[in-house]
Amino acid sequence: MDYDFLVIGAGIAGAAAAFELSERAPGARIAVVEREDTPGYHATGRSAALFVETYGGPLVRALVRGSRSFLETPPAGFAEYPLLSPRGVLHFAREGQRQRAEQLFADCRNLTRDLRLVEGGEITDLQPALRSGYAVCAVHEPHAMDIDVGALHQGFLRGFKASGGRLITGAGVNAIERPGERWRIQTTAGPLTAGAIVNAAGAWADEIAEAAGIAPLGLVPKRRTVITFDPPGDSPGTPPGGMAVAGWPMTIDVDESVSFKPEAGRILASPCDETPMPPSDAQPDEWDVAVAVERLREATTLTVERIAHKWAGLRSFLADKLPAVGPDTAEPTFFWLAGQGGYGIKTSPALGRLAAALLTGAEVPADLADLGVTAAALGPGRFSRASSHARASSHASASSHESVTRT
Numbered sequence: 001m002d003y004d005f006l007v008i009g010a011g012i013a014g015a016a017a018a019f020e021l022s023e024r025a026p027g028a029r030i031a032v033v034e035r036e037d038t039p040g041y042h043a044t045g046r047s048a049a050l051f052v053e054t055y056g057g058p059l060v061r062a063l064v065r066g067s068r069s070f071l072e073t074p075p076a077g078f079a080e081y082p083l084l085s086p087r088g089v090l091h092f093a094r095e096g097q098r099q100r101a102e103q104l105f106a107d108c109r110n111l112t113r114d115l116r117l118v119e120g121g122e123i124t125d126l127q128p129a130l131r132s133g134y135a136v137c138a139v140h141e142p143h144a145m146d147i148d149v150g151a152l153h154q155g156f157l158r159g160f161k162a163s164g165g166r167l168i169t170g171a172g173v174n175a176i177e178r179p180g181e182r183w184r185i186q187t188t189a190g191p192l193t194a195g196a197i198v199n200a201a202g203a204w205a206d207e208i209a210e211a212a213g214i215a216p217l218g219l220v221p222k223r224r225t226v227i228t229f230d231p232p233g234d235s236p237g238t239p240p241g242g243m244a245v246a247g248w249p250m251t252i253d254v255d256e257s258v259s260f261k262p263e264a265g266r267i268l269a270s271p272c273d274e275t276p277m278p279p280s281d282a283q284p285d286e287w288d289v290a291v292a293v294e295r296l297r298e299a300t301t302l303t304v305e306r307i308a309h310k311w312a313g314l315r316s317f318l319a320d321k322l323p324a325v326g327p328d329t330a331e332p333t334f335f336w337l338a339g340q341g342g343y344g345i346k347t348s349p350a351l352g353r354l355a356a357a358l359l360t361g362a363e364v365p366a367d368l369a370d371l372g373v374t375a376a377a378l379g380p381g382r383f384s385r386a387s388s389h390a391r392a393s394s395h396a397s398a399s400s401h402e403s404v405t406r407t
């Protein structure tokens with residue numbers, strides 16, 4: 001089959017771009033190819049599902065703000081229930097971290113409504129599980145939200161298919177070449193041709209580039225571990241003292257060494273690990289699980305009696321912790337949409353719109369431009385490829401069992 005646009009990867013990034021592209025370019029032949037049978041199997045299905053405006057650098061915050069209205073008011077029929085539900089975030093600081101919390105507050109106080117720097121007993125009023133006196137101050141973002149990631153992801157894919165787009169699962173791309181004007185792509189489900197490739201392959205994005213003969217950007221996938229456990233107490237959802245956990249904010253220290261939040265009657269926690277590793281089906285490491293339990297014990301009155309679930313996912317970062325969105329400088333029909341790090345869910349509506357605009361030759365959408373988003377700031381041209389090549393290649397060879405190859 002021949003397509004105008006072939007999106008590689010059906011995680012949240014590929015799904016959002018395909019959805020927006022099908023809106024912007026009606027009539028264009030668009031396909032998304034996904035190696036797994038289930039889209040969302042990798043980073044997208046393993047996140048903490050949080051929409052927080054104070055987490056990430058200035059451009060990430062701009063992309064989050066540029067995503068809010070879509071998430072609050074998605075198009076008619078996009079999702080059955082609201083995509084966002086109230087959560088709140090509490091960034092807490094110990095004595096030596098006070099300055100970091102004050103800086104975070106100063107940087108973000110005009111970004112989001114009702115942001116407050118809180119002290120003393122107000123911290124434990126907001127998060128009763130924190131040990132009394134453990135935190136000296138905290139930044140409270142009350143309007144941070146939980147995202148229904150499944151509904152958002154499925155909404156993008158459903159909308160894309162309803163516009164005539166084709167989702168091909170169980171189709172791992174294993175070779176890419178461009179002998180003439182069109183790309184030829186070999187997948188485990190058969191060959192395809194396309195005018196343009198959108199590289200939304202998550203942790204594998206550099207490998208896809210190398211397979212296509214494009215210099216990689218130096219993407220580094222970093223593993224993050226998550227555990228869930230029942231709150232201690234007489235009944236599910238009730239910790240010692242009888243406080244319901246459901247209304248707790250996501251609670252995280254300002255240096256990001258431990259985080260926890262309620263999740264469907266349980267508590268979800270992470271040691272906020274960032275272990276660089278080759279792209280793969282990341283699994284939780286027992287050491288990181290033990291670190292999560294120990295850090296929780298130190299900071300809170302919570303005890304982890306039995307771990308209900310544990311998993312790990314890859315957050316893939318470029319050197320400046322910003323995503324790469326735009327045509328490759330050497331080959332404009334190869335479009336990057338990679339490096340979303342720990343922000344790819346909450347920024348997906350804005351990044352999908354930006355990708356679709358640039359893919360169709362339009363300017364950065366006006367609302368995103370007003371927030372300071374420019375094509376140059378996010379474009380792949382900001383990287384020196386020579387310095388990044390060696391690092392990415394070592395990841396590619398380390399994960400050769402799942403690699404794609406250049407023909």
Ligand SMILES: Cc1cc2nc3c(=O)[nH]c(=O)nc-3n(C[C@H](O)[C@H](O)[C@H](O)COP(=O)(O)OP(=O)(O)OC[C@H]3O[C@@H](n4cnc5c(N)ncnc54)[C@H](O)[C@@H]3O)c2cc1C
Nearest residue numbers: 009011012013035042044048050173202313343344345346
């Ligand atoms: C523990 C954890 C917590 C997080 N918390 C948050 C949060 O609270 N908020 C937030 O916004 N973000 C969060 N993130 C980050 C977010 O999950 C990611 O940024 C986002 O999911 C990246 O989406 P993606 O589509 O780029 O990658 P993925 O979901 O990994 O999708 C890439 C897809 O490409 C496919 N693919 C790769 N190679 C090939 C190939 N050769 N052929 C075909 N298909 C291929 C893969 O199978 C995969 O499905 C978190 C991440 C983790 C791990």
